[in-house]
Every structure is written in C-alpha cells, then in structure tokens.
Amino acid sequence: MSDPAIPQLTRESVVAAHKLIEPYVHKTPVLTNTTISKLASIPRTPAELEGTEWAGRTPARPVMRLWFKCENFQRIGAFKARGAFHAIEKLKQTPGWLESGGKEKGVVTHSSGNHAQALSLAAQVNQIPAYIVMPSISPIPKVNATRGYGAKITFSGSTSVEREAVTASVIASTGAVLIPPYDHPDIICGQGTASLELQDQVSESLSSPNPPYTSLSSSQKERSLNAIITPCGGGGLLSGTALSCSGLPIKVFGSEPSYEGADDCTRAYNSHPTDAVRIETVKSLTIGDGLRTPVGKIPWSIIYERMLVSGMYSVTEDQIKSALKLVYERMKLVVEPSAVVPLAVCLYNEYFRAMVEKEAGEEGWDIGVIFSGGNIDLGKLGDLLNGA
Amino acid sequence: MSDPAIPQLTRESVVAAHKLIEPYVHKTPVLTNTTISKLASIPRTPAELEGTEWAGRTPARPVMRLWFKCENFQRIGAFKARGAFHAIEKLKQTPGWLESGGKEKGVVTHSSGNHAQALSLAAQVNQIPAYIVMPSISPIPKVNATRGYGAKITFSGSTSVEREAVTASVIASTGAVLIPPYDHPDIICGQGTASLELQDQVSESLSSPNPPYTSLSSSQKERSLNAIITPCGGGGLLSGTALSCSGLPIKVFGSEPSYEGADDCTRAYNSHPTDAVRIETVKSLTIGDGLRTPVGKIPWSIIYERMLVSGMYSVTEDQIKSALKLVYERMKLVVEPSAVVPLAVCLYNEYFRAMVEKEAGEEGWDIGVIFSGGNIDLGKLGDLLNGA
Numbered sequence: 001m002s003d004p005a006i007p008q009l010t011r012e013s014v015v016a017a018h019k020l021i022e023p024y025v026h027k028t029p030v031l032t033n034t035t036i037s038k039l040a041s042i043p044r045t046p047a048e049l050e051g052t053e054w055a056g057r058t059p060a061r062p063v064m065r066l067w068f069k070c071e072n073f074q075r076i077g078a079f080k081a082r083g084a085f086h087a088i089e090k091l092k093q094t095p096g097w098l099e100s101g102g103k104e105k106g107v108v109t110h111s112s113g114n115h116a117q118a119l120s121l122a123a124q125v126n127q128i129p130a131y132i133v134m135p136s137i138s139p140i141p142k143v144n145a146t147r148g149y150g151a152k153i154t155f156s157g158s159t160s161v162e163r164e165a166v167t168a169s170v171i172a173s174t175g176a177v178l179i180p181p182y183d184h185p186d187i188i189c190g191q192g193t194a195s196l197e198l199q200d201q202v203s204e205s206l207s208s209p210n211p212p213y214t215s216l217s218s219s220q221k222e223r224s225l226n227a228i229i230t231p232c233g234g235g236g237l238l239s240g241t242a243l244s245c246s247g248l249p250i251k252v253f254g255s256e257p258s259y260e261g262a263d264d265c266t267r268a269y270n271s272h273p274t275d276a277v278r279i280e281t282v283k284s285l286t287i288g289d290g291l292r293t294p295v296g297k298i299p300w301s302i303i304y305e306r307m308l309v310s311g312m313y314s315v316t317e318d319q320i321k322s323a324l325k326l327v328y329e330r331m332k333l334v335v336e337p338s339a340v341v342p343l344a345v346c347l348y349n350e351y352f353r354a355m356v357e358k359e360a361g362e363e364g365w366d367i368g369v370i371f372s373g374g375n376i377d378l379g380k381l382g383d384l385l386n387g388a
Numbered sequence: 389m390s391d392p393a394i395p396q397l398t399r400e401s402v403v404a405a406h407k408l409i410e411p412y413v414h415k416t417p418v419l420t421n422t423t424i425s426k427l428a429s430i431p432r433t434p435a436e437l438e439g440t441e442w443a444g445r446t447p448a449r450p451v452m453r454l455w456f457k458c459e460n461f462q463r464i465g466a467f468k469a470r471g472a473f474h475a476i477e478k479l480k481q482t483p484g485w486l487e488s489g490g491k492e493k494g495v496v497t498h499s500s501g502n503h504a505q506a507l508s509l510a511a512q513v514n515q516i517p518a519y520i521v522m523p524s525i526s527p528i529p530k531v532n533a534t535r536g537y538g539a540k541i542t543f544s545g546s547t548s549v550e551r552e553a554v555t556a557s558v559i560a561s562t563g564a565v566l567i568p569p570y571d572h573p574d575i576i577c578g579q580g581t582a583s584l585e586l587q588d589q590v591s592e593s594l595s596s597p598n599p600p601y602t603s604l605s606s607s608q609k610e611r612s613l614n615a616i617i618t619p620c621g622g623g624g625l626l627s628g629t630a631l632s633c634s635g636l637p638i639k640v641f642g643s644e645p646s647y648e649g650a651d652d653c654t655r656a657y658n659s660h661p662t663d664a665v666r667i668e669t670v671k672s673l674t675i676g677d678g679l680r681t682p683v684g685k686i687p688w689s690i691i692y693e694r695m696l697v698s699g700m701y702s703v704t705e706d707q708i709k710s711a712l713k714l715v716y717e718r719m720k721l722v723v724e725p726s727a728v729v730p731l732a733v734c735l736y737n738e739y740f741r742a743m744v745e746k747e748a749g750e751e752g753w754d755i756g757v758i759f760s761g762g763n764i765d766l767g768k769l770g771d772l773l774n775g776a
Contacts, residue, residue: 378769379770
C-alpha cells in the first residue's frame with residue numbers, strides 16, 4: 001500500500017472492531033441448505049452453456065457445501081449496520097471529539113441506501129444528530145425509513161458534483177463529521193466482522209455431533225471453512241472480509257453483476273496480474289442496486305494491491321434473478337438482489353466453478369456465502385421473479 | 389371424549405411422536421423480534437377501533453414478548469411434514485402391514501396443499517408409493533411440486549363427493565392406506581411436535597446469559613413460556629399443540645380468518661360454554677388458503693370437548709395482509725398468509741389483547757407463535773401486500 005494515510009489494516013483490526021460493536025449489532029444466524037448445495041454441486045449441461053462465453057467447454061464438476069451468513073437479519077436489514085456502529089464508536093474514542101462538541105455537531109453522509117439507514121440508526125442509538133444527503137429523486141419509502149431513525153434529510157441533485165456540494169454545505173453549517181459509505185478504514189473493519197462471526201459459527205457447527213452436509217462430503221477428513229464469497233459494490237464488505245481472513249487458510253472471493261459494466265472491480269482485477277488500475281466510474285442500473293458503485297480506493301488497496309482477495313467473478317441479471325427465486329422458494333428468506341450475487345456465482349459462473357473443482361477436488365469446499373441484506377421493494381418482487 | 393375409537397391422546401403421545409420423527413424433520417429455529425413485540429405491546433388508538441366491533445372500547449394494554457417458531461423452514465416448507473412422517477412411521481410399526489405388502493401398496497390422500505407434498509416426501513423417503521387425489525383445477529406449480537416428490541397424481545372434480553369417490557377408487561385399485569390431512573391421531577401427534585420443540589427452545593433461550601426482550605419485561609421474576617397461539621384450519625396443528633401443553637402451565641389459543649365464515653371453529657367454540665356443536669361445512673376463499681377447511685372431529689374433541697384450548701380468535705383479510713407485510717419487511721421471512729393469522733390476532737384482535745392484559749398484567753406474557761408455513765405464490769405477493 002503506497003498511501004501512508006491508509007493505516008495498515010489487519011485481521012486484528014477486525015477483531016478489535018468486533019469487540020466494539022458487539023453490544024450494538026445482531027450476531028446473525030448461519031443457515032445451510034442441502035437442496036441448494038446439491039444444485040451447486042451438479043454440473044451444468046452443455047445446453048445451459050450454449051450462447052455463453054463457456055459454450056463448448058466441458059461443464060465443471062465442483063462440490064460445494066454452502067453456509068449462508070444471514071445479514072438480511074441484521075439491524076436495518078443489512079450488514080451496513082456493522083460499519084456504521086464501528087465508525088461511531090471510533091469517533092467517540094477520538095481525542096478531543098467530545099470536548100469540541102462533536103456529539104452535538106453530529107455525523108453526515110450521502111446515500112439513499114442501506115448506509116443511510118445504518119448511520120442514522122447508529123447515530124440515534126448514540127444520541128448524535130445524523131444528516132443524510134439524498135438525491136431528490138429517491139424513492140419515498142427509503143426517505144421515510146431513514147427519517148424513521150431520526151435523521152435530518154437534505155435533498156440534492158443526482159450527480160456526484162451536486163451531492164458533494166450539498167454535503168460540503170451541511171458540514172460547513174453543522175460541523176458534522178463525514179462518514180463515507182465504504183472508503184474508510186473504520187467502515188471496512190466494521191463490515192469484516194460478519195465474516196469473523198461466520199468463521200466461528202461454521203467451526204462450531206462442524207464440531208457438533210451432526211454437522212451439516214455429511215451426504216455431500218466424500219471423506220471422513222476433518223472439514224473447515226475453505227472460502228468466503230461476498231458481493232462487491234464499493235468494496236467495504238469484500239475488503240473487510242479479506243482482512244478477517246488474512247493469515248488464515250480461507251480464500252476470499254468477490255462477486256459483481258456484469259450488467260452495464262457494474263463489474264468494474266472484476267474487470268480491473270483481471271486486467272493485469274500486478275499492475276492493474278482501479279476503474280473509478282460506473283454507470284449501471286443493475287437490479288443489484290447496492291452494487292452500482294465503483295470499488296473505493298482503500299478497498300481496492302486491500303482487494304488487489306495487497307492481494308488479499310483470490311478472485312473476482314461476475315454474473316448476469318438473469319442469473320441474479322434465478323438465484324433470488326431459489327432463495328425465496330427454497331430457503332424462505334427475504335433477500336435483496338445484491339445479496340444473492342455470490343450465490344449466483346456459485347451456481348452459474350463456470351470460471352468460479354472450474355476453479356473450485358480444481359482447488360477442492362472430490363473433497364469439495366465448505367464455502368461461506370454472505371447474504372448482505374434484505375431491503376427490497378416487495379411490491380416489485382413479482383415482476384423480478386416472473387422474469388426469472 | 390365419547391367416541392371409543394379415538395385413543396386418549398396425551399402429551400406423552402406427542403413426546404413419543406417426536407422421538408419417531410426426529411431423524412426425518414428439521415428442528416426449526418425460534419426467532420424473536422423486538423420491533424414486532426413492541427408494536428404488539430402498544431395500545432391501538434381509538435381511531436383504529438372505529439368501525440370495528442370494538443368501537444368505543446378503551447383499547448387494551450397488553451405486554452407481549454413473541455417467540456416465532458419458524459415452520460416455514462420445515463421440510464416441504466410447512467409443519468405438515470411432521471404429521472406425514474409420523475403417520476408413516478406408525479404405519480411401519482403396524483403389525484402385519486409389511487407382511488401384507490403394505491410397502492408396495494403405498495399411501496393415498498386427497499389434498500392440493502402442503503399435506504400432499506408432505507405425504508409425498510415422507511413416502512418417497514421411505515420408498516413407498518404415494519397416490520395424491522387433486523382437484524383438476526389445482527394450480528400447476530402445486531401439481532408439479534407434488535410430482536417432484538415422486539407422487540402419482542389422480543385428478544378429480546372439486547366437490548368433496550367427487551374427491552372421495554376418486555380416492556375410494558384409488559384405494560380399491562391399489563390397496564393404499566388413506567392418510568387424511570388432519571382428522572387422525574397420528575397426524576395430530578406429529579403436528580404437536582413443533583410446539584414441543586418450541587417449549588424447549590424458549591426455555592433454553594430464557595436461561596441463557598442474555599435472554600431476549602429484557603426491555604419488554606417489567607420485573608426480574610423468572611420468565612417462562614406462558615402461551616402458544618397457532619392457526620386453525622382442520623385443527624391438526626392446534627389440537628396437537630394443545631396436547632403438547634396438556635398438564636403444563638402454558639395456555640393454548642387458536643386463530644382463524646373471519647372471511648366468508650372460515651372462522652368455523654371460533655364460532656362453534658364461542659356458541660356455548662359446554663354444549664357447542666362443531667360446524668361441519670365451510671365455503672370460504674380467504675387468502676389464508678390453508679385455513680379454508682372446517683375443523684375435524686378428533687381435533688374438535690381435543691380443542692373443545694376436552695377443553696385443552698383456552699380460546700379461539702379471528703381476524704380480517706386486511707389484518708392478515710398487514711401482519712404478512714410486517715413479517716416480510718421486519719423479519720425478512722417468506723411466510724404464507726395462513727401462517728401469520730396468529731400474529732394478526734396478537735396485533736389486532738382486541739378480545740385477545742384484553743385477555744392478555746387481564747391475565748398477564750404489567751408483567752406481560754411470553755407467547756409462542758407458530759409460523760406454520762412459507763409456501764406462497766411469490767408472483768402474487770406484490771398484489772397481496774399492495775392491498776395492505
């Protein structure tokens with residue numbers, strides 16, 4: 001990492017974050033699902049690969065045992081609560097913050113999504129004012145949900161220039177501290193705590209008398225978590241997860257929608273083995289609406305420059321819809337489209353599947369899959385699923 | 389119970405059933421939700437009671453801590469798997485059944501709902517043929533789901549006479565044993581096992597270092613499960629639950645939709661304190677499609693004649709929709725409309741709420757709520773919720 005302003009984050013940074021936020025966030029459950037793991041372990045047919053970049057290839061034969069970390073059950077319905085609570089705990093520890101009236105001045109961010117609600121909740125719990133800058137075209141339910149956590153909302157235009165100008169003026173008039181959605185060490189370490197819990201929960205379950213997936217395991221060899229795959233938008237969750245696994249024999253993978261170039265991190269990551277350049281602009285309307293952002297500078301430094309992520313994979317809109325349908329029908333869980341992008345990779349991306357086959361062999365892998373959130377417009381779910 | 393053909397079922401019958409089916413069914417999780425429990429513990433406003441049978445009454449002030457038993461996570465997506473696996477285990481134990489070719493002759497039922505899928509799965513796991521009689525107007529997805537478990541489907545007309553005639557002819561030609569959906573001791577005891585687990589799971593959680601709902605508890609007195617409320621269609625789940633609590637200080641309540649008279653059990657139950665007569669016909673198209681059936685003879689004998697159920701309550705279609713929306717949005721769970729009828733009673737039925745206030749006082753009650761299933765046409769969810 002070349003930038004001296006970025007502290008050298010480690011697994012210990014994530015462990016420390018977890019201690020700070022434990023009283024405020026849910027330890028969300030980890031679920032398993034035999035049907036979906038079996039589906040992921042069936043080779044796709046040559047017909048299914050026709051018309052794709054894998055046409056004519058021999059379908060991969062990976063064995064996957066999937067462990068779903070249900071951050072859709074997290075406070076505000078998404079993992080973002082972790083980063084927001086952590087950022088505020090760190091703020092409270094900052095020398096001089098309290099004395100200079102920091103608690104009265106509050107915090108500010110620009111977001112219309114889960115980070116806005118997360119920061120609003122964390123601020124409310126700590127009795128700190130929260131200022132949220134939102135595009136004036138934001139859906140009313142999102143505005144109301146954020147307001148429901150007591151935040152003061154200021155509307156802006158939709159471009160990043162307009163948004164940043166309004167944010168700057170809020171800061172000038174209030175003295176609030178900016179808490180960005182992902183490009184910040186405290187946010188990254190907070191998001192990584194989900195994978196820290198996942199590691200422990202899988203270990204516990206595997207050492208229980210009847211561990212899941214014995215039917216999908218080919219030997220009596222001791223099993224442990226082999227990999228974790230997360231969605232990647234701004235990269236806070238993915239880079240935090242990577243930190244949480246650093247030094248451990250657990251590989252970390254990222255996933256993105258390919259629609260309209262939302263796979264910026266995948267494209268950059270794969271463009272050069274050692275000297276790739278981060279893509280800084282994305283303009284995509286993928287249904288994975290939490291993943292429309294380009295990956296941030298600090299996340300990129302962890303994901304690519306420090307090589308803590310072992311691979312990036314992308315999926316199509318139809319594949320996201322199919323995975324979404326599967327989770328609703330077979331797991332009975334409400335998840336948002338962004339949340340199922342990692343599962344879609346496990347099910348449909350032949351590069352990922354061939355890699356698992358090669359690395360894991362017949363033994364297979366136990367793979368942690370982060371369901372990042374469950375905030376979805378249910379009125380539109382029918383249209384989404386009918387298209388699948 | 390006057391009918392000597394009905395064995396005297398007890399809590400022990402349910403405990404025995406649980407031992408038999410444990411290897412085949414999921415021990416589904418019990419979830420809590422602070423937001424929904426707080427909502428249930430806020431008095432309704434006088435305005436909300438206008439235009440209802442409670443207009444002008446002082447709104448009740450109950451304190452409720454709700455524990456949700458998630459049978460939507462059960463195999464086939466509903467508690468019905470419990471009764472079906474139990475019926476087949478009992479069949480396997482029946483003297484002479486195997487010797488007379490019972491395993492080849494198989495089992496039969498008439499149902500287009502969860503019982504059809506449950507019996508098909510239980511039969512498939514035991515390598516026994518299953519014959520399902522379904523109305524020819526059944527939705528294709530339900531037909532396919534049942535076929536997916538290997539069942540042989542025979543179509544019939546929609547009336548009970550047509551249905552029973554076809555069932556009789558299947559029995560005549562195959563020798564299959566009829567496993568009815570609810571009016572059978574083995575089915576009832578199987579369904580009761582969900583509440584048996586719920587009792588243990590709540591006790592465990594309440595004796596953990598940080599039990600849920602301390603903020604909704606007014607004293608340091610030791611808490612325990614005070615009541616369980618379930619949906620009531622044919623009454624298998626409700627009567628099984630009542631058996632599972634008999635002899636314990638846990639009250640059991642039933643709930644039904646009031647739409648087009650689907651509240652047959654509630655109406656009969658409340659018609660006379662000791663000498664009520666079961667209502668044998670119901671013709672309702674309530675959205676709680678699992679609850680369109682009149683309560684069965686054996687369930688009624690347990691619910692009313694043996695007085696093992698302490699009260700019956702009903703809710704409107706709009707109240708079911710509101711509860712449904714709440715569960716999707718706040719709990720991120722996929723449940724079917726029938727499953728949220730008990731929650732709707734907790735939230736909206738002033739008779740129930742006033743009873744809890746009176747019985748529980750400021751102390752409040754810990755109430756088990758059975759989410760009976762999660763099999764819903766997701767394409768129609770938007771329409772359902774938009775009406776809420």
